Amino acid sequence: MRAGRTRVALTALLVAGSLSLAGCGMDDGGAASPEPADKGSADGAGKAPEEDKGKGEGAPEGVAPGEKAPDGAPAKLQFASRTLDGKEFKGASLADKPSVLWFWAPWCGTCQGQAAQTAKLADKYKGKVNFVGVAGLDKTDPIRSFVKAQKVGNFPHLNDQKGAVWKKFGISQQSSYVMLDKNGKTVHSGVATGPDQLSKQVAGLAG
Structure with missing residues (x-):
């Protein structure tokens, strides 16, 4: 019985670890949120405002880049x-x-x-x-x-x-x-x- 409980505990830990790594991979793989512009810079250059990760970028869910979405638009x-x-x-x-x-x-x-x-x-x-x-x-x-x-x-x-x-x-x-x-x-x-x-x-x- 003790060996069975040990195997269950190890399985649970492995699953939790995999999910944690997957979450980190999603954060690291996404585009980094740019920081706000420095209006005082010499050349006036700035960066796009920060936004929640995963929103408003890439193709809609289920649509590969370059393909057309269900409504017919690219x-x-x-x-x-x-x-x-x-x-x-x-x-x-x-x-x-x-x-x-x-x-x-x-x-x-x-x-x-x-x-x-x-x-x-x-x-x-x-x-x-x-x-x-x-x-x-x-x-x-x-x-x-x-x-x-x-x-x-x-x-x-x-x-x-x-x-x-x-x-x-x-x-x-x-x-x-x-x-x-x-x-x-x-x-x-x-x-x-x-x-x-x-x-x-x-x-x-x-x-």
């Missing part, structure tokens, strides 16, 4: 957010057209310098390429003030203060652009480029 476009006027925005609405997602913060000098060019390109490719601003790293009022002052209200801007969309696309620094083809595949993702390079990238995206 998995990369399966996200939801709110615009600055509080309206719901679904990433699936970007399907079937190339898209440019601009990740910015209102106090970022580089973002201010790119605003006019981004707005110009949004006008030039209206109807051909979707443009969406994804604002973060600050509160609603400064974000709204930026849109008004920089005259970039000709395309929608998401109020992504919690960084859900930033994290989904793996963005940790502003100003960054993510460009998706009509199938939702990322063809470019990176920090700000010069006006000429940005124009060439968007022109190539439009086809």
